[in-house]
Amino acid sequence: MRAPYGLNILDNCLTCPVREEHIFCNLSVHAGQRLNEIKSTAVYPKGAMLFIEGQQPRGVFVLCTGKTKLSTSSREGKTIITKISEGGDVLGLNAVISSHPYEVTAEMMEPGQANFIPRESLLQFLKDHGEVALRVAEQLSRNYYTAYEEIRTLGLTTSPSEKFAKLLLSWSSKNTQNDGSLQVKMTLTHEEIAEIIGTTRETVSRLFSDFKKRQLLQLKGSTLLIRNRPALEKIIQS
Amino acid sequence: MRAPYGLNILDNCLTCPVREEHIFCNLSVHAGQRLNEIKSTAVYPKGAMLFIEGQQPRGVFVLCTGKTKLSTSSREGKTIITKISEGGDVLGLNAVISSHPYEVTAEMMEPGQANFIPRESLLQFLKDHGEVALRVAEQLSRNYYTAYEEIRTLGLTTSPSEKFAKLLLSWSSKNTQNDGSLQVKMTLTHEEIAEIIGTTRETVSRLFSDFKKRQLLQLKGSTLLIRNRPALEKIIQS
């Protein structure tokens, strides 16, 4: 007998995008059952904040559907987006494990569903199931690598055009297509792109114009077409 | 009967700067003994590379004495220093846990001693001792926070002067002194400081001149004296 759709965390391996490395999949039967007892599922509207930077950690969210924007800001209001999370990602894990405040704000960019696991329950669960703790450690070190990639982008790349090219390439690498040109669905505003690469909205606008003129990309509605990948790669190491 | 000085990893709690959070301290007797069997100690000269960015992970280094410079560079030769590690720090943990290449280069800035734990032995050790795996996870999430602090510095701070002020404050917060003014021993070259805050050597030189003129700091030989902390804090949020 199966739990209803979306209520059994083990089912996430089926309903969420499949990820071999998903820390809460392929658990022992006993651990899986325990996990199902402590988690709860909810649907969030667009704009919902799963958690906010600086808050004491309440628990982790296992994103099932929808996209989430992770961002951090300074007191003066400047904001950078550090990651766009999608189905299968685990959010807030670092804060819960280290008992530090959430280091980012997580905001739903579109309606979506997520499983919530309260902090205390998760910590107790990890103490009881040492083998899962190692999985968590692996997940954390993956997060760490992502953060380092961000550091490299922000620290080693000087000009906005380089960062922009890098971002475009990171998008295209996710959606590998048949022929040389790749298309990606663009859901971000120029403002948001600016917050990702750490520049201003106007500069992003000009970059789009410039890259279009240079035949590097093309826009059909909200679909982004990357026409000249090698040229973009060349821009990065200029 | 005790092992000779420096050869017993448990002694690091005594010989290394005391850190409650040290992941390899306060272990069970059994785990501690096992750890002593798999670790080895060595002394490294100034300039020695413990590991290099991109290498397959061989193991972790528990730094006992000496300072280590962690850096990452782009193909074009630009380098950023992400952290200066000191006694008690565990280096290379993320790479070993995730089986990814080292994400940074670790170079000894002065002669020092470190314990080495080979990759395979450590992973097996963690499988056998689930309680230590959780400690490792905690350490990883601390590393993650440090990385995020770096992201905030690089991404939210625009001008070199802000970053410089932030760096000075991070130094002074470590060495809290009696009166308002704090002194820190400066061992870094302007070039290295530039690589930390992501600017050029010349700009760092000018920043020192400027800050001296504005009575924010003072230099006595290699000793840095911070004269006006509040003013520095004001620069950050300008």
Next chain:
DNA sequence: AAGCGCTCGTGACGGCAATCACAACTGAAA
């Protein structure tokens, strides 16, 4: 003392991107 490598200070210049400003456009709501 001379030579060398490394570090540090500072001037001059130029380019690029942040800032401000405004207009055009979109799409949804009234």
Next chain:
DNA sequence: TTTCAGTTGTGATTGCCGTCACGAGCGCTT
């Protein structure tokens, strides 16, 4: 339709900082 909020394009201006250049200081070796 009109209205309005949010997004996008683009021009003009300005200032900051990266780059290049050169000289001075300092410690070490020969």
